Amino acid sequence: MNKAIQAFLTGIFITFILDFFLFLGVLLNYIELYNIELFYNILFADNQNGYLFFGLTLILGYIIVYLNNYKISLFVVGSLSFLVSLTLFESIGHSVGEAMFMKRDTVLETSKRTYSGDILYEGREHITFYEHNLNKIIKINKKDLKK
Structure with a gap:
């Protein structure tokens, strides 16, 4: 096998494993x-950064x-594996999730409210939203939002 193809496939394999644990x-x-459904x-596919993955x-x-x-x-792969596996701890995984998905102090308008x-979290069809006035997590359909 060509060494360049071998390097590319090895890189994809290692990156895929790191992404999986992240x-x-x-x-x-x-x-x-x-309790986001x-x-x-879907989480893995929709939130993959292609440029970062390829690089x-x-x-x-x-x-x-x-x-x-x-x-x-061994040092590079081991260090990256260690850093990615830290997301399995509750506080670090929550902080990484917040950094990736949470948008604070946002105002959304529908025709009614x-x-x-x-x-x-902003998904394909719904937005999971924490409403401050209600102190409740609600799901808003993207189709109902005013543009």
Whole structure:
């Protein structure tokens, strides 16, 4: 197999595993905390940054296949694995989920009502919203919002 193809496939594999644990920690410690109805595969697919994934794929593939220093390769992959696995801890996974999805102090308007609060998650068809006046998490259909 061509060494460039091997580096690319190795990079994709390692990046995919890192992404899996990142999104697993966010799902367990942020999405499920707010009872947001969302499957893992939708969370993973809809919130994937293609540029970051592709860039990390190339960098990791190069480090693992072309760099002949196993200590550096092990250090880089081990450090990234350690950092990503930290999202499995409740406080860190929640903080990462907030950084990725939460939009604070937002005002949303429908034809019937104005909502003031925090967007917890914006999905394909619905927005999960924490309404400050009601002190309640509500789900708002995107079709009902005024543009």
